[in-house]
Structure formats: C-alpha cells, structure tokens
Amino acid sequence: MRYSTITIFATIAAACGVPAHLVEKDIPSKTAITNVHVWNGAGFSAPSTVVIIDSIITNANTADAETTVDGRGGYLMPGYIDSHCHVTSCSYLTAMRANGITTALDMGTFPVSAVTACRAEGVTDIYGTGAAGTVNGTAISKIPGFPQDSFLASPEAARTFVANRIQEGASWIKVFLDPLGPDEETLSTVVAAAHAAGIKVVTHATSYADYSEAQTAGADIPCHVPLDKPLDAASIQNLTSAHRHVVPTLIMMQSIVNNTRTPYIAYTAAAEGSVTAMNAAGVSIAVGTDANTSPYVPANPPFGTSFHAELALLVAAGLTPTQALQGATSVAAHAFGLYDRGSISPGLRADLVLLSADPTVNIANSKSIEYVWLAGVQFTPGAYLEVLLCFNRKPVRLYGENGW
Numbered sequence: 184m185r186y187s188t189i190t191i192f193a194t195i196a197a198a199c200g201v202p203a204h205l206v207e208k209d210i211p212s213k214t215a216i217t218n219v220h221v222w223n224g225a226g227f228s229a230p231s232t233v234v235i236i237d238s239i240i241t242n243a244n245t246a247d248a249e250t251t252v253d254g255r256g257g258y259l260m261p262g263y264i265d266s267h268c269h270v271t272s273c274s275y276l277t278a279m280r281a282n283g284i285t286t287a288l289d290m291g292t293f294p295v296s297a298v299t300a301c302r303a304e305g306v307t308d309i310y311g312t313g314a315a316g317t318v319n320g321t322a323i324s325k326i327p328g329f330p331q332d333s334f335l336a337s338p339e340a341a342r343t344f345v346a347n348r349i350q351e352g353a354s355w356i357k358v359f360l361d362p363l364g365p366d367e368e369t370l371s372t373v374v375a376a377a378h379a380a381g382i383k384v385v386t387h388a389t390s391y392a393d394y395s396e397a398q399t400a401g402a403d404i405p406c407h408v409p410l411d412k413p414l415d416a417a418s419i420q421n422l423t424s425a426h427r428h429v430v431p432t433l434i435m436m437q438s439i440v441n442n443t444r445t446p447y448i449a450y451t452a453a454a455e456g457s458v459t460a461m462n463a464a465g466v467s468i469a470v471g472t473d474a475n476t477s478p479y480v481p482a483n484p485p486f487g488t489s490f491h492a493e494l495a496l497l498v499a500a501g502l503t504p505t506q507a508l509q510g511a512t513s514v515a516a517h518a519f520g521l522y523d524r525g526s527i528s529p530g531l532r533a534d535l536v537l538l539s540a541d542p543t544v545n546i547a548n549s550k551s552i553e554y555v556w557l558a559g560v561q562f563t564p565g566a567y568l569e570v571l572l573c574f575n576r577k578p579v580r581l582y583g584e585n586g587w
C-alpha cells in the first residue's frame with residue numbers, strides 16, 4: 184500500500200490538533216469562497232464571492248454550499264502555470280503545488296507518458312512535449328536512453344519525429360536549437376508537420392541566431408532568451424508581427440550566467456535586456472522557470488520557489504506586476520491552448536490560489552499563499568508548516584519576503 188503525503192500529514196496533524204479540514208483531501212460538491220478580491224484578468228474586483236461546484240468555477244449562488252471559506256479580504260488568483268519545467272519525477276509536483284502552481288508544462292521529459300502518469304486528484308496538472316528534437320552530439324542527445332527517433336538528421340526524420348511524439352501523447356513539439364543543428368529545411372519540416380496536426384512548436388533558443396532561425400521556420404513559442412546579444416528591433420518585429428508568445432526563463436538564464444562564471448553583463452544586457460525590449464514592444468511573455476534536477480544542464484532552478492523568483496525577475500526587467508501575473512495565468516493558458524484555465528470565469532477549471540496580500544502592489548506577495556485549489560480540491564500549504572512546527576507548540580506562518 185502506498186501512503187500519500189497528504190494521508191501522512193493528516194495523521195500527524197490530527198496528533199498535533201491541527202483542524203482536519205486544513206489537510207484532508209476532500210471534494211465538496213459546492214464551495215463558496217467569500218470576501219475575496221477576485222482577479223479579473225487585469226486587476227482585482229471589490230470583495231466578492233466565488234462559487235465552485237466540484238471541479239468547476241460557476242456563477243451559481245451560495246445557497247446550500249457545503250463548504251464556505253472566508254477569504255478574509257484576500258486576493259483570489261487563477262492557479263499559476265509554470266510554462267517551462269522538467270518534471271522527471273512526479274514528486275517534484277509537491278513543491279509546485281505548495282507554491283500555487285496548479286499546471287506544469289514539461290518541456291522534454293521522455294516518454295511523455297512519464298509525466299501524464301503523474302496526474303492525480305489534488306495534484307498539479309501536467310502536460311508535456313516528450314523528448315525534444317535535436318541532432319546527435321548535443322548536450323541533451325547524451326542523456327541516457329535519449330530516443331533516437333528524436334534525432335533530426337533530415338526532413339524525413341523530422342516527419343517521423345513529429346508523428347511519433349504526437350502518437351505518444353505530446354501536447355506540443357519541442358525542438359532544441361543549437362549550433363549543431365537541425366538545419367533550416369529540417370526545422371521547417373518539423374513546423375509544417377506539427378502545424379498540419381494542429382500542434383504548436385516550442386523551441387529552445389538561447390542565442391540571437393536561435394531566435395532568428397525559429398522565426399524563419401515559423402516555430403511558435405521561443406523559450407529562454409539570448410545570452411550572447413540582446414534581441415534587436417528587427418528580431419522583435421518578427422515576434423510582434425507573428426503575435427508570438429515567449430517564455431524567457433530569466434531565473435534559468437541568471438543561474439547559468441552565475442554558475443558558468445560568464446560576465447554578468449550577459450544577463451543584464453542580453454537576457455534581461457531582451458525581455459525589457461520585447462515587453463516594451465508588446466510581445467506576450469509567459470512565466471516559466473526551467474526548474475529541473477538534470478546533471479546535463481548548467482543550472483537547476485528549484486521547483487516551486489523559482490516561479491516566484493521568475494515573477495520578480497520579470498518585474499525587474501520592466502513588466503508591471505499585473506503583466507507578470509498575466510504571464511503566470513491567462514497569457515500562459517492562451518500561448519499553450521489551455522482554454523479551460525488561466526482565468527476566474529464560470530465554466531473554467533477551479534484552479535485557484537488565495538493570497539493574503541495584493542501581488543499587484545508588490546510582486547513578492549505572489550507567495551502569500553493561504554490556500555490552493557486544484558480542480559476544486561483544496562490544499563493548504565500553511566498546514567505543512569503548522570504541522571511541522573506544532574512540535575514546538577508554536578504555529579508560525581512563514582511566507583512573504585521569507586519565501587519557502
């Protein structure tokens with residue numbers, strides 16, 4: 184028998200006298216969240232009430248609600264979406280959930296069934312690309328067990344790669360751009376095959392040339408930002424005219440610069456500077472961390488906490504807190520075609536985060552998490568801390584500037 188973390192904590196919590204509703208996983212059929220400022224896509228409403236029935240947000244009234252959660256004047260956001268992570272173990276979803284991330288977009292774990300197998304009630308939802316397309320000899324091609332049908336040696340191989348990934352259940356196609364290849368014709372073939380199947384193409388693009396190559400091939404979503412030189416007006420014009428969404432992963436770029444002792448100007452001028460310029464030009468920016476534990480990449484942003492670090496870096500690069508929060512919710516949902524989430528609207532999945540403080544005033548308040556709902560299943564991050572700390576009989580809430 185497998186004990187869930189929730190069961191174990193519920194048992195300890197009961198011993199500590201923590202109210203059971205803080206830790207128990209249960210799905211009431213109707214929940215009213217009262218006295219909350221509700222995210223409307225561009226800010227917060229005056230205090231009101233949101234009603235959930237089972238896993239869905241509704242416009243039903245509060246009559247006969249089995250559960251009422253007093254939001255105490257807090258701020259209700261759609262659940263956060265991490266648009267770039269590498270969930271090579273389902274256990275990583277625990278830290279994501281505690282940080283308000285209700286959807287994880289995996290950008291390379293193979294086979295894709297390894298990530299879809301993580302889906303469970305009360306757990307961060309997940310989608311993936313499966314193995315990225317690349318050529319023999321790149322860093323990712325050396326990961327043990329890397330599937331050979333992801334080697335893009337020719338347009339013919341590109342067609343097989345796309346067909347195989349789609350058959351496996353990939354939600355998007357990912358291509359790793361690198362000086363080694365694939366060549367332009369092969370990349371264009373990947374894009375054409377994916378688009379013919381109605382699927383978007385995500386690229387790993389960490390240089391100015393990678394961005395140009397991606398744009399020339401018509402690839403949809405560039406991930407990362409250049410570390411060699413900032414995107415210029417010509418490059419950004421390509422992004423705006425094609426209405427591209429970009430996932431900069433600034434926390435990854437900054438961590439790479441630090442870990443490889445690259446002069447810090449590579450971060451400030453190229454990476455951060457590209458985000459500043461793209462945002463000023465109106466490019467839609469989604470929040471992704473590149474959280475991973477791989478020994479094959481130069482940095483390993485931690486799961487969960489790095490999401491809040493990314494929000495802060497995007498704001499430092501010039502996004503308003505509201506734009507960064509859109510990148511964490513509606514912009515991400517739109518970019519990746521997840522139309523059942525990303526907003527607080529009737530009919531959408533009840534993926535929600537209740538904050539105690541206004542994140543549009545200070546983006547660090549994105550961490551002031553009171554409760555998380557995952558398709559209507561309530562989770563209380565604070566309960567973990569209270570349970571751990573109750574051994575001292577000193578329940579304390581640790582969040583906000585201290586992070587966790």
Ligand SMILES: *[C@@H]1O[C@H](CO)[C@@H](O)[C@H](O)[C@H]1NC(C)=O
Pocket residue numbers: 319320331334
């Ligand atoms: C990839 O390159 C390695 C080293 O050159 C070689 O041993 C291997 O056979 C190549 N794999 C494919 C699929 O071409």
Ligand SMILES: *[C@@H]1O[C@H](CO)[C@@H](O)[C@H](O)[C@H]1NC(C)=O
Pocket residue numbers: 394395396398399417418421
């Ligand atoms: C802009 O896109 C065109 C093709 O649409 C491409 O040829 C060109 O290289 C791109 N320029 C930059 C700077 O990305």
Ligand SMILES: *[C@@H]1O[C@H](CO)[C@@H](O)[C@H](O)[C@H]1NC(C)=O
Pocket residue numbers: 434437438441447
């Ligand atoms: C990288 O180094 C800069 C400058 O020293 C520092 O401000 C920043 O916090 C570091 N970032 C990471 C992710 O370690």
